[in-house]
Amino acid sequence: MKPLLQVDRLVTDIGATRVVDGVSFHVAAGETYALLGESGCGKSMTALSLMRLLPDGGRIASGAMRLGETDIRALAERDMRRVRGGRMAMIFQEPMLALNPVVKVGAQIGEALALHRRVGGRAGRDAARELLDAVGVPDAARRLDAYPFELSGGLRQRIMIAMALAGEPELLIADEPTTALDVTIQAQVLDLLRRLRVERRMGMLLITHDLGVVAENADRVGVMYAGELVEEGRRDDYFSAPQHPYSRMLFEALPRPGEGGRLATIAGQVPRLDGSLAGCRFAPRCPFAVARCRTEAPDWQEHAGLRVRCHLAGSLPQGRVPVPIPSLRAVASPQPLLEVEGLKVHFPVRRGLIQRTVGHVRAVDDVALSIHAGRTLALVGESGCGKTTVGKALLRLIEPTAGRVALAGEAVSASNAASLRRQAQMVFQDPFSSLNPRMRVADILLEGMDALGVGAAAERRDAVERLLRQVGLPDDAGARYPHAFSGGQRQRIAIARALAVSPRLVVCDEPTSALDVSVQAQILNLLKDLQDELGLAYLFITHNLAVVDYLAHDVAVMYLGRIVEQGPAGALLRTPRHPYAQALVSAVPHIGPTPRPAIMRLEGDQPSPLAPPGGCHFHPRCPHAGAACRVRYPEPTVLGGGHWVRCHWVAGTL
Structure with missing residues (x-):
């Protein structure tokens, strides 16, 4: 059975910067595939490449992207507009920036309904209200006449989801859908996405840096670093024993309940992608790196049910990454x-x-x-x-x-x-x-x-x-x-x-x-x-x-x-x-x-x-x-x- 989405060796440039470099993955119908990694790793640019919404100066240099039997790269822009928002839709990271502040919510959803389902007038308004009901917006009829700035962050995110669902997409791309939301609203939004995925058998590409969100929502996980995928596999395999040093250090950086010790940190930053990068791209920040890591780029290996791009996969020391704990004085204050x-x-x-x-x-x-x-x-x-x-x-x-x-x-x-x-x-x-x-x-x-x-x-x-x-x-x-x-x-x-x-x-x-x-x-x-x-x-x-x-x-x-x-x-x-x-x-x-x-x-x-x-x-x-x-x-x-x-x-x- 062919996957719903197939991405093969995708390369995307913005000017002289290669922001996505040879990324390959697939998403099946009814499956959630999570792209995980720090800011600047290329997750959002991968999604924008799929939607063909790259910023000025951006171009897809090579690679293949197929949605079912459709070659996304080969589509004319006129045909792509029917796919974008129709068969494939995206929830953007910041709904206040993605929604038009001077157009009422009902009109914005109605625009998507008219374009992709040819529904307008009274029928369009009824369909928009049904979408708001489906995503759990209270008092949906009244919200249709509200402007985005009149709504809370959680409601704006639900409006974005309703607009994305207006074209009844086969694939939903969710780019950091819960960043900066309260935990209660985050739980509601993620529960909604899980329910809609099951009901509509949608494929979902979930982009996030939150390991908790991945743990509760993903079926499979792909870890990106510096424009490349460095680890991939089933969620349970990944969370039970991550193999790449980058993945392990992400877990070590999480605050743990009841532990007051020092958190592990990853030294340095994601490298700039506008020059030639030799060897493993994580080597300058990796505590386990050896000489080979700095000169030779690693190939994919299979370990513990995971695909991993690391010379040391399977041989890393077990246990937590050592973290120095400084000697700090306690402060007492009676008043x-x-x-x-x-x-x-x-x-x-x-x-x-x-x-x-x-x-x-x-x-x-x-x-x-x-x-x-x-x-x-x-x-x-x-x-x-x-x-x-x-x-x-x-x-x-x-x-x-x-x-x-x-x-x-x-x-x-x-x-x-x-x-x-x-x-x-x-x-x-x-x-x-x-x-x-x-x-x-x-x-x-x-x-x-x-x-x-x-x-x-x-x-x-x-x-x-x-x-x-x-x-x-x-x-x-x-x-x-x-x-x-x-x-x-x-x-x-x-x-x-x-x-x-x-x-x-x-x-x-x-x-x-x-x-x-x-x-x-x-x-x-x-x-x-x-x-x-x-x-x-x-x-x-x-x-x-x-x-x-x-x-x-x-x-x-x-x-x-x-x-x-x-x-x-x-x-x-x-x-x-x-x-x-x-x-x-x-x-x-x-x-x-x-x-x-x-x-x-x-x-x-x-x-x-x-x-x-x-x-x-x-x-x-x-x-x-x-x-x-x-x-x-x-x-x-x-x-x-x-x-x-x-x-x-x-x-x-x-």
Whole structure:
């Protein structure tokens, strides 16, 4: 039986750069084939080659691509338009960029229906609504008249899936379909894709750098590195005993539950592909490389059910890659460094000619927390729950509506905000957006010191060199601009900027959300080292619970502007008590020999903070909600050991 998709020795160039180099694989009907690897390895370019959507300067230099009996390379562009979106469709990585912001959702889906199924008018609108129903969009009829910017990230991703399904494709290409989505939304989207694949017997090409997503969704796995496939085989064989050193080091870089040791990292970066590459392309970063690896490119070998491109396949030492563990001092602090009580941030909603206030968005509504020096408090929850607003309000980047914030025992107010800047800094989610592209790195680091008068001019210059070394950047980094660095290096620059004024508290807002697992490991190791060396306190805002388990001492779970459960990280993540916290923990992708417990499905979307539900805000989505939940907000129930929860069901007061 012929495969649905057959790719044979595909070579794609962009200018002088060979971004895909001799890649071969196949996908059967009803099968999910996962392309795994770091950013820059050529995964997305492989997908864009299949769709013939390469950027300017890109061309398919050689190789064959067949969809069933159709030679994709040989098609005229007019014929390719019928295949693209019809027989073969793609879910792009960032739906907000892929969807037209000024065209309503219904019209965008209708365009695909008219092109590929010749359905329009009332029938087209009905078909679009049925597609939204099929992908689980609530209130589908109303969403057809919404613009993309009016929808959450999870809903936009579902709209993208609905558009991809409009042409009833035989093959679906999903390019990082869950990057930066909350774990609950990620679980819903992946469950939807699995269901649709079975119902429609679609083939699926899943492109990702998330090993957990691969473990739960793929039938077969192909690992890409520097434009080449380096390992391929069945999912179970791959996860039981990966053979290539690159694969092994990706697994070693994963944070493991209950382990606080140092994470393995992969030294260096994916090599540039615009020159001649001799030998194995992974050799400069491989801890097992021998002289032959640097001069002779390896051929494919068969080991343990896997095809692998490595001279040392089958002879690598068993066990984990050794990781040096530095001697770090513990930091003890009897009094909290940061104390927050009754914090509220309400944004007025104004309408009409005179902009009259007609309501308030209760982004943060009565939050209390504390952090000791040398400890990390993780603030977790779905997008839109108020996590980032809490972090910005603490630093007075947003003026709080009410509440008390004290740093080192001193109440923070508008009058002493300047002194706060010396003691508390923030690392933002997207370093490229938060770093000035027109300033050199040294000037970026000096800016805060100059503004706050930290040290003399000569001392500041010396401090820049020390900071660059401290965060593991090269000595010449200060003379370069942010665009010259990788994503992980830019995040290091953002961390160095935060440390430049010697703060005691650092607010980290999703600092690893879009990073490859290997780069994430580098950043997490750096944050831990700096905390032990400098006694820093971290407020770590994230939706990645695997990172929370590795880095945090305490966890606070936030829902619709309020903290619903808080306690030590180990206790809360192993035995969460609030139904919402249980849903978050159950949705984390699982890697391991034991099956994951059943995912708790949350019904509907998070309500609007403009009009939160009465009683417990979570009750419209809670499987245990009773009469009391609809009437009054629950008081804290103390569980012991610093662990408490706000839930009538846990308290037994339903």
